[in-house]
Amino acid sequence: MGTAESLGMSVEQRQAKEGKTKKAFRELVTLIKTNASSYMMYFALIVIMLVFQLWSGGKFFTAQNITNLFNQAAYVAVLAIGMTIILILRHIDLSCGYVAGLSGAVVAILMEKMGVNVWLSMLIVLLMALAIGFYQGFLVTKFGIPAFITTLAGMFIFRGLLTRSLAKTGTIIVTNEAFKGMCQGFIPDIPGNTSRIHIVTMILALIAVAAFVWFQIRSRRNKQKYDFPVASASIFVAGLVAVSAVILVAAYMLAINKGIPISVCIVGVILAGYAFMLSKTKLGRHIYGIGGNDQAAELSGIDVKKVTMFAFCSMSVLAAVAGFMYTSRLSSATPTAGLAFEMDAIASSYIGGTAVSGGVGKVTNAIIGTFVIMSLTNGMNLLMIDISYQYIVKGIIFIIAVAFDVKSRRK
Amino acid sequence: MSDEYILEMRNICKEFPGVKALDNVNFKVRRGEIHCLVGENGAGKSTLMKVLSGVWKYGTYTGDIVYNGEVQQFKSIADSEAKGIAIIYQELALFPELSVYENIFMGHEIMKGKQIDWNETIIASQRYLKKVRLDVNPAWAVKRLNTGKQQLVEIAKALSKNCKLLIFDEPTSSLNEDDSENLLNIMRELRDQGITCIMISHKLREVTAIADTITVLRDGSTICSLDAKTDDISEANIIKNMVGRTIDDIYPKRLEKNIGNVMFEVRNLSAEDRATGRQILKDVSFNVRAGEIVGLQGLMGAGRTECALAVFGNPYKYKITSGDVWMDGERVSFKTPKQAIKKGLAYVSEDRKGNGLVLIQDVKYNTTISNLEELIKRVSIDENKEIGVANEYKKEIKIKTPTVAQKVGNLSGGNQQKVQIAKWLFSHPKVLILDEPTRGIDVGAKYEIYSIMNDLVKQGMSIIMISSELPEVLGMSDRLYVMSEGKITGQLDIEDATEEKVMKMAINA
Numbered sequence: 001m002g003t004a005e006s007l008g009m010s011v012e013q014r015q016a017k018e019g020k021t022k023k024a025f026r027e028l029v030t031l032i033k034t035n036a037s038s039y040m041m042y043f044a045l046i047v048i049m050l051v052f053q054l055w056s057g058g059k060f061f062t063a064q065n066i067t068n069l070f071n072q073a074a075y076v077a078v079l080a081i082g083m084t085i086i087l088i089l090r091h092i093d094l095s096c097g098y099v100a101g102l103s104g105a106v107v108a109i110l111m112e113k114m115g116v117n118v119w120l121s122m123l124i125v126l127l128m129a130l131a132i133g134f135y136q137g138f139l140v141t142k143f144g145i146p147a148f149i150t151t152l153a154g155m156f157i158f159r160g161l162l163t164r165s166l167a168k169t170g171t172i173i174v175t176n177e178a179f180k181g182m183c184q185g186f187i188p189d190i191p192g193n194t195s196r197i198h199i200v201t202m203i204l205a206l207i208a209v210a211a212f213v214w215f216q217i218r219s220r221r222n223k224q225k226y227d228f229p230v231a232s233a234s235i236f237v238a239g240l241v242a243v244s245a246v247i248l249v250a251a252y253m254l255a256i257n258k259g260i261p262i263s264v265c266i267v268g269v270i271l272a273g274y275a276f277m278l279s280k281t282k283l284g285r286h287i288y289g290i291g292g293n294d295q296a297a298e299l300s301g302i303d304v305k306k307v308t309m310f311a312f313c314s315m316s317v318l319a320a321v322a323g324f325m326y327t328s329r330l331s332s333a334t335p336t337a338g339l340a341f342e343m344d345a346i347a348s349s350y351i352g353g354t355a356v357s358g359g360v361g362k363v364t365n366a367i368i369g370t371f372v373i374m375s376l377t378n379g380m381n382l383l384m385i386d387i388s389y390q391y392i393v394k395g396i397i398f399i400i401a402v403a404f405d406v407k408s409r410r411k
Numbered sequence: 412m413s414d415e416y417i418l419e420m421r422n423i424c425k426e427f428p429g430v431k432a433l434d435n436v437n438f439k440v441r442r443g444e445i446h447c448l449v450g451e452n453g454a455g456k457s458t459l460m461k462v463l464s465g466v467w468k469y470g471t472y473t474g475d476i477v478y479n480g481e482v483q484q485f486k487s488i489a490d491s492e493a494k495g496i497a498i499i500y501q502e503l504a505l506f507p508e509l510s511v512y513e514n515i516f517m518g519h520e521i522m523k524g525k526q527i528d529w530n531e532t533i534i535a536s537q538r539y540l541k542k543v544r545l546d547v548n549p550a551w552a553v554k555r556l557n558t559g560k561q562q563l564v565e566i567a568k569a570l571s572k573n574c575k576l577l578i579f580d581e582p583t584s585s586l587n588e589d590d591s592e593n594l595l596n597i598m599r600e601l602r603d604q605g606i607t608c609i610m611i612s613h614k615l616r617e618v619t620a621i622a623d624t625i626t627v628l629r630d631g632s633t634i635c636s637l638d639a640k641t642d643d644i645s646e647a648n649i650i651k652n653m654v655g656r657t658i659d660d661i662y663p664k665r666l667e668k669n670i671g672n673v674m675f676e677v678r679n680l681s682a683e684d685r686a687t688g689r690q691i692l693k694d695v696s697f698n699v700r701a702g703e704i705v706g707l708q709g710l711m712g713a714g715r716t717e718c719a720l721a722v723f724g725n726p727y728k729y730k731i732t733s734g735d736v737w738m739d740g741e742r743v744s745f746k747t748p749k750q751a752i753k754k755g756l757a758y759v760s761e762d763r764k765g766n767g768l769v770l771i772q773d774v775k776y777n778t779t780i781s782n783l784e785e786l787i788k789r790v791s792i793d794e795n796k797e798i799g800v801a802n803e804y805k806k807e808i809k810i811k812t813p814t815v816a817q818k819v820g821n822l823s824g825g826n827q828q829k830v831q832i833a834k835w836l837f838s839h840p841k842v843l844i845l846d847e848p849t850r851g852i853d854v855g856a857k858y859e860i861y862s863i864m865n866d867l868v869k870q871g872m873s874i875i876m877i878s879s880e881l882p883e884v885l886g887m888s889d890r891l892y893v894m895s896e897g898k899i900t901g902q903l904d905i906e907d908a909t910e911e912k913v914m915k916m917a918i919n920a
Contacts, residue, residue, distance in 0.1 A: 226814065226816075227813075227814055228816040229814070276791070280790075280792055281791055285783055288769070289776075296760075296766045296767055297769070299726060299760060300752075300781040301751075302749070
């Protein structure tokens with residue numbers, strides 16, 4: 001005690017200071033405890049990435065591999081967005097993998113074998129996917145056949161159609177540059193840039209960070225205005241800094257390679273659209289309402305069937321987009337495309353915190369889930385781990401994530 | 412401890428994050444008595460019973476449970492059951508597809524070697540069914556029985572476990588008058604056979620009729636224990652202890668009535684249940700005027716809720732065989748609840764958890780869900796306006812919640828009910844159907860809901876109140892209809908209505 005006073009700090013001051021750090025720490029602990037499931041995925045992602053980085057001798061965090069990871073993850077991310085909505089509604093879509101595969105095959109046939117214009121080909125296939133969505137949505141809403149059964153049947157049918165459509169030609173090589181660019185190309189840089197760094201990428205990253213910080217501060221202010229609970233200032237700032245750093249580092253990795261892949265832009269646009277729809281529009285509210293309590297939703301004047309129909313249509317159309325991206329990345333349409341895509345999408349969504357009981361879920365978090373799953377795939381490929389082990393590892397990570405989620409929600 | 416008391420709970424404290432649910436509760440139950448536990452919602456009755464039955468296991472609370480003279484440390488429901496303590500919950504825990512005898516012996520099957528002895532099971536189940544005076548074939552699937560009979564099966568199940576202390580949590584809340592009366596008689600018989608009963612109930616009339624002792628809890632503390640023989644157990648006295656004040660007038664009076672033209676009218680409505688073909692509504696006609704509260708009284712299963720739902724866009728797709736609906740002088744036919752809401756009809760569900768609210772969402776979400784159009788600015792929802800609206804209703808109808816960002820599932824029953832009302836007020840209805848608006852909520856919240864109703868009709872709204880509670884219907888309505896077996900069996904002006912008259916109409920068909 002005497003020493004504290006001799007250091008020019010009264011006991012009270014010291015206690016106050018200790019109290020403050022202790023308080024912040026305690027808040028952090030309770031924050032982590034109460035939001036365990038949503039922090040779990042970030043934690044898992046960091047651990048997975050670090051393990052692969054060390055294990056592969058530094059090959060994971062290279063500019064080339066990060067670019068590669070983004071391109072690999074893009075089609076799963078698109079599927080995961082659609083799947084999240086389906087899962088919030090307490091349905092499932094097992095067929096989306098083969099809808100993606102079939103879409104890739106049909107678009108390749110149209111472009112390469114029949115000489116249809118690339119944009120028209122894609123439009124035709126998107127309409128085909130919409131029809132598939134209608135068909136499955138119809139069975140679920142009007143006939144009351146569980147989505148599991150409807151889409152399991154769809155899985156058989158679309159797999160058969162996929163194999164059939166490529167039966168004569170075998171794998172079709174895609175030569176159209178515009179189409180290939182979708183998952184192999186990059187956004188252009190400003191002309192005349194001779195530095196190693198892709199300047200447009202860094203500018204976009206800075207804009208993204210600025211926008212993120214601004215939105216977060218605005219939403220926090222708004223919450224404070226209405227006395228809603230918010231995290232304390234120190235934790236809030238720490239969160240902002242962490243996320244900004246991640247965005248900037250990722251952008252830097254891309255910038256010293258070839259810049260932002262076009263696939264990332266496509267995912268970004270779809271993600272922004274769906275995130276906005278879910279959080280800010282009537283349709284989004286209705287989706288959460290139906291997932292939370294479909295009977296209450298119905299009695300509140302929500303058209304449950306229409307919204308469910310929308311979810312299945314959106315899923316199939318997104319599956320077609322995912323099919324394009326996959327075909328674009330491989331520069332070819334193959335009969336094996338689509339195998340187990342739905343598994344990755346479902347796993348992404350659940351790892352991203354979509355509740356197993358429905359009613360809760362965010363598309364942005366589903367993307368984090370996609371990164372968890374695809375980092376595993378990417379890292380294990382880097383280490384040349386046999387595919388059989390890859391499935392086992394993914395399965396284990398998936399079940400741990402869901403078990404954790406179920407446990408933390410029960411409290 | 413003397414043998415007089417079968418159970419003594421001493422200085423029980425139980426805390427939840429942020430709330431002291433039980434604060435030094437002392438609770439003594441005499442052997443072979445019927446002991447009623449009353450208190451407002453949130454007073455701690457259910458928590459106390461959960462502590463007793465081991466749902467909140469030993470170590471999560473402080474204080475002692477002395478049962479049969481021994482201090483008990485229950486770690487699970489199985490532990491308390493092994494000592495002869497059983498709870499009959501409000502929501503029954505039976506397997507609807509299984510037979511009565513399978514249900515009775517579920518979990519403690521009668522074995523012959525390694526196999527279940529079904530013959531002995533059936534014989535034994537008949538013995539227990541007799542004890543609860545339930546005359547049904549034990550081979551019937553439980554879903555064939557009505558709620559009242561299912562409850563008796565639950566009791567038979569408890570008896571088959573050789574239970575000595577039987578706890579009833581709101582046993583009559585979903586029963587009609589007949590079944591309630593029957594249940595109370597069976598409780599008396601059980602008492603005479605030496606089984607001690609604890610009953611949690613909001614229905615004070617039943618409490619005063621049956622109790623040997625009444626313990627009142629308020630805000631997690633024991634307020635008093637009243638002996639039926641020596642103390643004043645009038646409803647007024649119990650209510651005074653429950654709320655800590657005397658409610659002279661349970662039903663707030665409307666000073667001026669301003670009743671206008673017929674706002675809403677149903678003519679000759681008949682409907683069938685598609686699945687079973689059973690006729691659920693027979694030629695039902697009624698109307699309500701602007702500024703009027705019309706009661707729709709009847710026993711459970713009389714078809715009141717079905718009637719409301721049939722006109723409210725028919726979400727459960729009953730087959731409407733005849734009849735039409737008029738609103739504000741215009742003939743309407745609502746195909747979905749959405750259409751009904753648009754035209755100014757609103758339905759506050761009797762089952763707020765089941766189909767009234769989205770419990771995992773917050774207060775503001777639930778308040779605005781049925782009228783999001785009003786909040787749309789260009790394409791998106793104006794969240795500031797949403798919060799503003801929710802806060803307005805929070806203030807106006809006194810929803811007790813820290814903020815409107817609180818999950819509805821965390822609120823008490825009365826406040827959940829207010830959120831439901833807020834939701835429907837925000838859809839700006841002309842006609843509001845309230846289905847059992849005060850079921851399972853405490854006296855204070857009831858009074859507030861009655862006051863809200865009075866305010867609404869003062870503003871010219873029409874209210875149809877469906878209720879099983881006679882005093883409530885008589886206390887609040889301007890006019891009332893009585894339903895029985897899908898038919899309107901009578902219409903009474905409030906001046907002519909007496910409990911006897913209404914009851915007669917409700918029973919006879």
